[in-house]
Amino acid sequence: SAVISQKPSRDICQRGTSLTIQCQVDSQVTMMFWYRQQPGQSLTLIATANQGSEATYESGFVIDKFPISRPNLTFSTLTVSNMSPEDSSIYLCSVALNRDSGEQYFGPGTRLTVT
Amino acid sequence: AQSVTQLGSHVSVSEGALVLLRCNYSSSVPPYLFWYVQYPNQGLQLLLKYTSAATLVKGINGFEAEFKKSETSFHLTKPSAHMSDAAEYFCAVTSPGYSTLTFGKGTMLLVSP
Numbered sequence: 482s483a484v485i486s487q488k489p490s491r492d493i494c495q496r497g498t499s500l501t502i503q504c505q506v507d508s509q510v511t512m513m514f515w516y517r518q519q520p521g522q523s524l525t526l527i528a529t530a531n532q533g534s535e536a537t538y539e540s541g542f543v544i545d546k547f548p549i550s551r552p553n554l555t556f557s558t559l560t561v562s563n564m565s566p567e568d569s570s571i572y573l574c575s576v577a578l579n580r581d582s583g584e585q586y587f588g589p590g591t592r593l594t595v596t
Numbered sequence: 597a598q599s600v601t602q603l604g605s606h607v608s609v610s611e612g613a614l615v616l617l618r619c620n621y622s623s624s625v626p627p628y629l630f631w632y633v634q635y636p637n638q639g640l641q642l643l644l645k646y647t648s649a650a651t652l653v654k655g656i657n658g659f660e661a662e663f664k665k666s667e668t669s670f671h672l673t674k675p676s677a678h679m680s681d682a683a684e685y686f687c688a689v690t691s692p693g694y695s696t697l698t699f700g701k702g703t704m705l706l707v708s709p
Contacts, residue, residue, distance in 0.1 A: 529695070573639055580693055
């Protein structure tokens with residue numbers, strides 16, 4: 482398994498501002514992912530964070546709104562840009578130790594409220 | 597394309613009663629299936645997984661699930677509910693070599709004394 486931490490755990494932000502969320506893993510991992518969980522909803526994959534190259538975004542998510550960095554195999558950031566109240570969600574980082582297992586481990590999440 | 601359907605957004609049981617949470621999947625290739633649990637204000641914790649070995653899978657905290665290909669189901673059960681089982685449960689599907697997970701909408705399990 483893997484131990485994943487996220488910073489901040491929660492934040493309240495004003496509309497129009499940006500927030501960067503950090504995800505740190507205790508070991509090198511092949512794949513890292515970012516999910517959004519809107520209030521009372523399931524998880525929606527935002528993007529796969531690729532080390533050394535641009536992230537792969539899912540339909541409905543764009544780099545200008547959710548820029549992602551992955552400078553090494555243990556760390557990634559997700560920025561939520563030009564926030565609106567609709568961006569109020571829990572943002573979760575997850576990792577996969579290998580592609581074949583399909584198994585992912587999740588961080589504790591960042592609870593974002595936009596006012 | 598893959599999808600997961602969880603029947604029942606909320607399930608209520610009494611402490612000591614059987615827990616049954618339903619999950620049906622759709623996949624054009626052999627699936628890998630997972631159950632995750634999310635306690636309030638926490639991330640997701642892996643309960644158990646099916647990856648084409650034994651069809652009856654045992655997980656943590658006394659939970660188990662059975663993969664039934666003919667019914668395209670992967671229901672989660674526990675013989676006797678405990679108050680600490682109250683949480684939201686998510687079923688998810690992927691396939692070998694396909695890294696992304698597709699989640700169901702989740703089922704909130706409520707346990708009453």
